[in-house]
Amino acid sequence: MSKDGKRERILNAAMDIFLKEGYDRATMKEIAKTAGVGKGTTYEYFPSKEALFYDVMQKGFRYFFTELSNAISGEGTVYEKMVRMYERHHQIFRTETRFRDLMMNDFGKISEELQVWLIEQEQAMINQLEEIVHDGIESGELRHVHPRIAASTMLHSLRVVYFYPLKDGETLEKLTEAQIDIFFGGVRNNVNRI
Amino acid sequence: MSKDGKRERILNAAMDIFLKEGYDRATMKEIAKTAGVGKGTTYEYFPSKEALFYDVMQKGFRYFFTELSNAISGEGTVYEKMVRMYERHHQIFRTETRFRDLMMNDFGKISEELQVWLIEQEQAMINQLEEIVHDGIESGELRHVHPRIAASTMLHSLRVVYFYPLKDGETLEKLTEAQIDIFFGGVRNNVNRI
Amino acid sequence: MSKDGKRERILNAAMDIFLKEGYDRATMKEIAKTAGVGKGTTYEYFPSKEALFYDVMQKGFRYFFTELSNAISGEGTVYEKMVRMYERHHQIFRTETRFRDLMMNDFGKISEELQVWLIEQEQAMINQLEEIVHDGIESGELRHVHPRIAASTMLHSLRVVYFYPLKDGETLEKLTEAQIDIFFGGVRNNVNRI
Amino acid sequence: MSKDGKRERILNAAMDIFLKEGYDRATMKEIAKTAGVGKGTTYEYFPSKEALFYDVMQKGFRYFFTELSNAISGEGTVYEKMVRMYERHHQIFRTETRFRDLMMNDFGKISEELQVWLIEQEQAMINQLEEIVHDGIESGELRHVHPRIAASTMLHSLRVVYFYPLKDGETLEKLTEAQIDIFFGGVRNNVNRI
DNA sequence: AATGAATGAGAGTTCATTCAT
DNA sequence: AATGAATGAACTCTCATTCAT
Numbered sequence: 119m120s121k122d123g124k125r126e127r128i129l130n131a132a133m134d135i136f137l138k139e140g141y142d143r144a145t146m147k148e149i150a151k152t153a154g155v156g157k158g159t160t161y162e163y164f165p166s167k168e169a170l171f172y173d174v175m176q177k178g179f180r181y182f183f184t185e186l187s188n189a190i191s192g193e194g195t196v197y198e199k200m201v202r203m204y205e206r207h208h209q210i211f212r213t214e215t216r217f218r219d220l221m222m223n224d225f226g227k228i229s230e231e232l233q234v235w236l237i238e239q240e241q242a243m244i245n246q247l248e249e250i251v252h253d254g255i256e257s258g259e260l261r262h263v264h265p266r267i268a269a270s271t272m273l274h275s276l277r278v279v280y281f282y283p284l285k286d287g288e289t290l291e292k293l294t295e296a297q298i299d300i301f302f303g304g305v306r307n308n309v310n311r312i
Numbered sequence: 313m314s315k316d317g318k319r320e321r322i323l324n325a326a327m328d329i330f331l332k333e334g335y336d337r338a339t340m341k342e343i344a345k346t347a348g349v350g351k352g353t354t355y356e357y358f359p360s361k362e363a364l365f366y367d368v369m370q371k372g373f374r375y376f377f378t379e380l381s382n383a384i385s386g387e388g389t390v391y392e393k394m395v396r397m398y399e400r401h402h403q404i405f406r407t408e409t410r411f412r413d414l415m416m417n418d419f420g421k422i423s424e425e426l427q428v429w430l431i432e433q434e435q436a437m438i439n440q441l442e443e444i445v446h447d448g449i450e451s452g453e454l455r456h457v458h459p460r461i462a463a464s465t466m467l468h469s470l471r472v473v474y475f476y477p478l479k480d481g482e483t484l485e486k487l488t489e490a491q492i493d494i495f496f497g498g499v500r501n502n503v504n505r506i
Numbered sequence: 507m508s509k510d511g512k513r514e515r516i517l518n519a520a521m522d523i524f525l526k527e528g529y530d531r532a533t534m535k536e537i538a539k540t541a542g543v544g545k546g547t548t549y550e551y552f553p554s555k556e557a558l559f560y561d562v563m564q565k566g567f568r569y570f571f572t573e574l575s576n577a578i579s580g581e582g583t584v585y586e587k588m589v590r591m592y593e594r595h596h597q598i599f600r601t602e603t604r605f606r607d608l609m610m611n612d613f614g615k616i617s618e619e620l621q622v623w624l625i626e627q628e629q630a631m632i633n634q635l636e637e638i639v640h641d642g643i644e645s646g647e648l649r650h651v652h653p654r655i656a657a658s659t660m661l662h663s664l665r666v667v668y669f670y671p672l673k674d675g676e677t678l679e680k681l682t683e684a685q686i687d688i689f690f691g692g693v694r695n696n697v698n699r700i
Numbered sequence: 701m702s703k704d705g706k707r708e709r710i711l712n713a714a715m716d717i718f719l720k721e722g723y724d725r726a727t728m729k730e731i732a733k734t735a736g737v738g739k740g741t742t743y744e745y746f747p748s749k750e751a752l753f754y755d756v757m758q759k760g761f762r763y764f765f766t767e768l769s770n771a772i773s774g775e776g777t778v779y780e781k782m783v784r785m786y787e788r789h790h791q792i793f794r795t796e797t798r799f800r801d802l803m804m805n806d807f808g809k810i811s812e813e814l815q816v817w818l819i820e821q822e823q824a825m826i827n828q829l830e831e832i833v834h835d836g837i838e839s840g841e842l843r844h845v846h847p848r849i850a851a852s853t854m855l856h857s858l859r860v861v862y863f864y865p866l867k868d869g870e871t872l873e874k875l876t877e878a879q880i881d882i883f884f885g886g887v888r889n890n891v892n893r894i
Numbered sequence: 895a896a897t898g899a900a901t902g903a904g905a906g907t908t909c910a911t912t913c914a915t
Numbered sequence: 916a917a918t919g920a921a922t923g924a925a926c927t928c929t930c931a932t933t934c935a936t
Contacts, residue, residue: 124899142336146927156901158929167927196499240475251499261501264490268499270476271469271491278468281434282461296458297465304498305390305445305462307455318917340910341919350918352912361910512896530724534931535898544897546933555931584887628863639887649889652878655864656887659879662860663853669822670852684846685853692886693778693833693850695843706920728906738922740908749906 125163128153132174141171172232183239185210187246196254197302200272204294207276212290244269275301319357322347326368335365366426377433379404381440390448391496394466398488401470406484438463469495513551516541520562529559560620571627573598575634584642585690588660592682595664600678632657663689707745710735714756723753754814765821767792769828778836779884782854786876789858794872826851857883 131153135144146167150157164170189206190199247269254260260268275297282293325347329338340361344351358364383400384393441463448454454462469491476487519541523532534555538545552558577594578587635657642648648656663685670681713735717726728749732739746752771788772781829851836842842850857879864875 140336142334145925147925157903157927158901159899161928162899162901241477254499255501258501260499261497263494263497263499266479267472267476267487267490268494270472271494274468274472274475275465277471278461278464281431281468282464283431283435285460293461296461300457300462300465300495300498302498302500303455303457304494304496304500305448305454305457306496306498307449307452308502339908344919351910351920352918353916355911356916356918528724530722533929538898545899545931546897547895549932550895550897625863625865629865642887643889646889648887649885651882651885651887654867655860655875655878656882658860658864659857659882662856662863665859666849666852666856669856670849671823673848681849684849688845688850688853688886689882690886690888691843691845692882692884692888693836693842693845694884694886695837695840727904729904739906740922740924741920743907744920744922 124153124155124159128155128160128163128170129174129177132170133178136171136174146170175232176235179236179239182210183243186243190246190250196250196259197298199250200298200301201294203272204276204298208279208290208294211279240273244273247272272301318347318349318353322349322354322357322364323368323371326364327372330365330368369426370429373430373433376404377437380437384440384444389451390444390453391492393444394492394495395488397466398470398492402473402484402488405473434467438467441466466495512541512543512547516543516548516551516558517562517565520558521566524559524562563620564623567624567627570598571631574631578634578638583645584638584647585686587638588686588689589682591660592664592686596667596678596682599667628661632661635660660689706735706737706741710737710742710745710752711756711759714752715760718753718756757814758817761818761821764792765825768825772828772832778832778841779880781832782880782883783876785854786858786880790861790872790876793861822855826855829854854883 128149132144132149135149135152138144139148144167146160147157149170150160153160160170164173185206186203189202194202244266248265251260251263251265251268251272255262255265278297279290279293284290284293322343326338326343328346329343332338333342338361340354341351343364344354347354354364358367379400380397383396388396438460442459445454445457445459445462445466449456449459472491473484473487478484478487516537520532520537522540523537526532527536534548535545537558538548541548548558552561573594574591577590582590632654636653639648639651639653639656639660643650643653666685667678667681672678672681710731714726714731717731717734720726721730726749728742729739731752732742735742742752746755767788768785771784776784826848830847833842833845833847833850833854837844837847860879861872861875866872866875
């Protein structure tokens with residue numbers, strides 16, 4: 119009753135402001151105002167600006183990585199899993215456009231502790247993908263590529279979408295399809311080689 | 313005499329400090345001190361901190377893109393050009409490790425104008441790569457992939473190196489080789505298909 | 507039932523915290539927590555932090571002066587009374603070390619009203635001592651010194667103990683003895699004078 | 701020329717405000733305003749509020765102890781030296797009334813470092829007085845009192861003046877005379893003893 | 895009567911920018 | 916042209932006090 123989600127409101131407001139302004143330019147005053155609480159109230163829920171940022175980032179990234187992880191879990195070929203990962207990724211970035219910025223900015227500002235946590239999360243993600251690539255090679259679906267580099271390439275290729283400006287007639291779906299096509303088939307023309 | 317490269321020294325000092333501290337935490341005082349000039353002097357050459365940052369970023373990125381552009385110019389197959397691009401990229405990042413951060417951080421801090429300029433530069437780069445991919449398809453070296461997405465993938469795959477933690481026995485050269493192998497050959501096992 | 511000495515507990519907690527932290531650094535939150543009551547409850551018993559401090563100081567000084575006053579009341583020579591005063595004073599400072607700080611610090615913080623009260627208390631104390639000195643002179647125990655200055659000197663000589671660092675073999679008892687010896691006998695060598 | 705004693709002005713303003721308000725209540729804003737400089741300017745000369753306070757206290761106490769030390773140096777009997785010390789002390793407190801407060805307040809606020817320094821200064825002062833007492837005993841001017849306690853008593857007896865409210869007809873000179881009389885002759889009536 | 899969540903005034907401090915020299 | 920002393924706006928954070936429950 120007394121709770122009325124004030125912590126959550128501050129967290130959301132903080133994400134808004136941090137994304138709009140970046141860590142250093144975001145002010146506690148504006149965050150509080152956006153959350154509709156007094157300036158001092160933010161300090162009732164978070165001991166400092168840095169701690170608030172930490173929680174915002176964790177919340178954001180945990181959601182992001184959990185979603186991707188879920189997408190590649192379960193049954194299916196490597197191909198199918200990659201399609202699912204791309205689709206989920208695109209969904210997130212279409213509905214939660216803020217994550218794009220969250221992932222691009224303020225990496226230098228975040229605390230050592232958070233940096234470590236973030237790298238761990240990313241490595242865990244790559245580990246999961248590496249396993250999938252490994253299994254794909256064993257099953258004969260994939261050729262003998264370097265599993266970890268393939269996994270790393272897969273994960274980071276998601277980022278292409280951040281920068282690719284869709285031209286007339288192009289859609290996110292087509293972009294995805296083309297990206298996956300290149301990742302799986304490569305760009306080399308093998309026809310003549312046979 | 314009065315020229316004595318003072319502007320250049322400020323620019324270099326600013327790059328040092330901006331990279332070390334990030335935009336907001338960098339101070340004009342430290343930049344001036346590093347450049348060996350008075351604090352007021354920086355304002356003789358650059359009207360504001362933001363303008364200085366703008367020039368620093370332009371200088372940095374111009375160098376970066378020029379080098380990549382040179383690497384993929386001239387004769388050779390697409391494969392050879394990609395190898396040259398990777399090599400040049402790695403050289404830059406090995407000797408000028410600061411660029412990594414320059415490219416990863418402070419994107420939110422830069423002015424609208426600079427953002428636009430940066431995207432233009434990147435698009436120009438992608439255009440150049442797209443042309444190369446296009447020619448590669450024409451010549452039969454590459455299969456009929458989406459030229460622009462292939463170009464975009466090529467460019468962004470360079471970033472994998474930022475995050476990939478080299479394990480025992482792995483080298484940047486091996487990493488490059490494996491990345492190019494995946495990009496050209498894809499991950500799919502075609503053996504069974506013939 | 508509702509009484510349950512809550513006021514007393516707050517008062518004691520406040521003394522603890524004020525002595526430990528000084529007026530400005532003491533917080534109502536910590537006082538309330540130490541007293542085992544809610545923060546708002548302190549305001550049920552004391553209208554403000556300053557009022558609470560006022561009451562704490564009065565309580566402390568009243569105790570202090572009452573004890574000293576009792577020590578010098580009753581029968582005995584001036585010498586015996588001074589010994590009793592010193593002994594009581596040392597007892598207090600040994601068991602209630604906090605008083606030392608209470609008397610040394612935060613004089614600037616206290617309200618005008620309290621300052622006046624404090625001076626009154628001290629003057630009352632000196633009046634009492636002055637009477638004793640006066641009687642001592644009348645009885646022939648003391649020579650014709652200035653009664654009020656002697657009284658003042660007596661009272662303030664108690665403070666020496668605050669600053670005197672006991673060396674090896676020295677005790678509070680010895681210090682007392684030596685102080686009283688000087689106060690009564692003076693430092694001048696009278697032997698040759700006779 | 702550019703100096704124009706701004707540092708000194710800040711130091712003086714700080715002493716004023718610290719004495720008027722105490723350490724915690726004194727604000728840098730008011731100090732700056734009193735000094736007639738901008739708020740930021742104080743930080744050009746002193747790195748922090750605490751550092752400023754430190755310098756203010758050192759300046760004040762150094763002056764105080766130097767004056768007392770000078771007063772008791774040179775030729776003369778112990779009696780004459782004590783008279784000189786009292787006279788100098790009274791002069792200071794009559795012309796620089798602020799020192800009185802400087803010495804009574806904020807002992808709890810001062811940094812560990814400054815506390816140590818202050819105790820050192822006081823001990824040095826007592827050492828000097830102890831030597832004088834010692835010589836006085838050797839020369840036969842004084843009887844065999846405890847030299848260190850006598851020295852300590854001498855120094856602290858100066859404080860009586862802070863609290864003694866002069867009555868009609870009483871003067872600082874008379875007060876001094878009476879104090880010294882008691883210190884040298886004691887309060888005991890020796891007449892009957894012979 | 896008792897509470898603690900909520901608040902905002904105000905603290906110390908930083909630093910881009912100005913400007914007299 | 917070159918400087919750095921001077922500045923004040925704006926930052927994070929604290930805490931006495933209020934008030935709905």
